[in-house]
Amino acid sequence: MSDLQGYLRSDGRKGIRNVIAVAYLVECAHHVARKIVTASDDLDVHLIGFPGCYPNEYSFRMMKALCTHPNVGGVLLVSLGCESFDRDGLLEAVRESGRPAELLVIQEAGGTRSTIQKGTDAVALLKQESTAKTVPMRIDELVVGTICGGSDGTSGITANPAVGKCFDRLIENDASCLFEETGELIGCETIMSERAITPELGAEIRSAVEKAERYYRIMGFGSFAPGNADGGLTTLEEKSMGAYSKSGSSPISGLLKPGDVPPGGGLYLLDVVPDGEPRFGFPNISDNAEIVELIACGCHIILFTTGRGSVVGSAISPVIKVCANPDTYERLSEDMDVNAGRILSGTPLEEVGDEIYQLTLECAAGQRTLSEELGHQEFILTYKSFEPIGPACLPAAAMAR
Amino acid sequence: MSALTQAKDDESRAMADSTQINCVHLHDADNILVCTRHIRSGETIRYLAGSMAALEDVSIGHKIALADLGTGDKVYRYGAPIGSMTQPVSRGGHVHIHNLKSDYIGIHDRQGKKNS
Structure with a gap:
């Protein structure tokens, strides 16, 4: 099954969508950017952005990773004009990646109405210029992330292990798979570190979970x-x-931080909890904050499991919704791509795992997910700070050096 | 194969074996069952290895004590400890936030009130 076609990017990665990203660089430019996206009226024109006015290394790194994501074919940056964000640096980085990119500065473009008009025209032009050629794509070129949101008592016996089965199959085919949120892995540190491919990586995983516990204790609330x-x-x-x-x-091949692209096939844990003393509040204020970080690591597709019934999608990469609870599925079936709750009435786990795997490949081949069709393009990015990962975090890459 | 994966496979088979069961015993070391559908007080709880009477209404995804549990007892799910009892519960009773607490970080309600 390799009828996949990807949009070939200059860094060699391939995209499964060809999205035009409209990015506001401060909250003050959000409304104008949103109006441009709305006026474009196109499922493949997505709104992303960063709300803060203060400089922050992490947010620049994230915006750069997102604007040069393999699913993105062109970028329009919308700046108010006085914010700290390095708009020229980002514009240059996107252009260097071979993508068409434009920058509009509201204070120079003549205000709200004029910038919306210019932006809408720019998006139409970017669509025409975004002509990356499509080439055959293999399963081992796919990067797939997973997250759970609105979990309940059924999640851990239906949707979550079914996604685990899908991950095992993807990894057998040498795809890269990412799981995350160390704050929701508190209590699993021992069994998880034993799955690491080296003891040194195991120690890194354990200390990442301990960091998460410390961080959440200071915040005063667990996840x-x-x-x-x-x-x-x-x-x-x-x-x-x-x-x-x-x-x-599968064995755990590495520990990544937001924006790190996995160096090869295998299973990776994404550490989303900031380093150092807590400074900017909760590590992830809602599920989409984690999804954005998975996508910044190059995830083409997100497998989202939910028991209570989350309806979110995401900008840039499609979200496949796997519903854990059969009662929730009945109420929210229009939002759920997979009914994993039927495992509770006798459907084998393997069968649902296979269904998720097939759906992942169909989504990669261009089929839209339910959240995509419904226009869900949630996006949130806030302040954080990270130290780079150490050499023990990616043992295979370190050995190849 | 990890203990966790083994538990998943056993449980998957158990659920496939019978549609009569309304609870699942996820791991040999577990002292609770997880409901696979809503169970009413007095209804018979059926899991792969046995049955008993439910002492109260318990919803899908919630836990039922498989044995009498005392204050301070550890509760096991997936073969792993998931917290300690704060009050005793009898076999067939509901195990939840009113009698079980985290050994790590406590939870909170919609008013921000913590259940430590």
Whole structure:
């Protein structure tokens, strides 16, 4: 099954979509950027952006990773004019990647109405100029991320292990698979570190989870929403054990931080908790903050498991919704790509895992997911700070050096 | 194969074996069952290895004690500890936030009130 076609980018990566990203560089340019996207009325024109006015290395790195993501074919930057964001640096980086890119500065372009008009014209032109050729794409060129949101007591026995089965199959085919949110893996550090391909990586994984626990304790709240308890989950470690099963049973090949692209096929843990003393608040204020970070690592597709029933999608990369709870599926079936809740009435886990795997390949081949069709393009990016990963985090890459 | 994966496979088979069951025992070391559909008080709880009476209404995804549990007892799910009992519960009773707490970070409600 390799009828996949990808948009070939200058860095050798291939995209499964050819999105035009309209990016506001401060909240003050958000409205104008949104109006441009709305006026474009195109499922492949997406709104992204960063709200802050202060400089931040992480947010620049993330915006650059997103604007040069393989699913992105062209970029329009929308600046107010006085914010700190390095707009010229980003414009240059996108152009260097071979993508068409334009910058509009509202203070120079004549205000709201004029910038919306110019921006809408620019997007139409970017669509024409975004002519990356399509080439055959292999499964081992796919990067797939997973996240759970609105988990309940069924998540850990249906949707999450079914995604784990799909991950195992993708990794057998040498695809790259990412799981994340160390704050929702608290309690799993011992079994997880034992799956690392080297003891040094195991130690890095353990310390990443310990960092998460420390961070959340200072924040005063664990990553556990009231809806989790409504759905039968009682403790953070119970939620963690269920979330952990999304990772499947492959060895863990590396530990990444947001914006790090996996160096080859295998299973990777993404550490999303900032380094150093807590400065900017909660590590991930909602599910889409984690999805954006997975996408910044190059994820083409996100497998999103939910028990209570999340409806979100994402800008840039399609989201496949895997519903854990059969009752939720009945209520929200128009939002759910997969009904994993039927595992509770006897459908084998493997069968649902296969279905997710097939759907992942169909999505990569261009088929739209339900959240894509519904126009879900949620996006959120806030302040953070990270130290680069150490050499023990990617043992295979370190050995190849 | 990890203990966790083994548990998943056993449980998957268990659910495939019978549609009569309404609870699943995920791992040999577990002292709770997880409901696979809503169960009413007095209804018979059926899992692969046995049955018992439900002492109260318990919703899908929620937990039922497989044995009498005392204050301070660890609760096991997927073969792993998921917290400690704060109050005793009898076999067949609901195990949740009113009698079980985290050994890590506590949870909170919609008013921001913490259940430590």
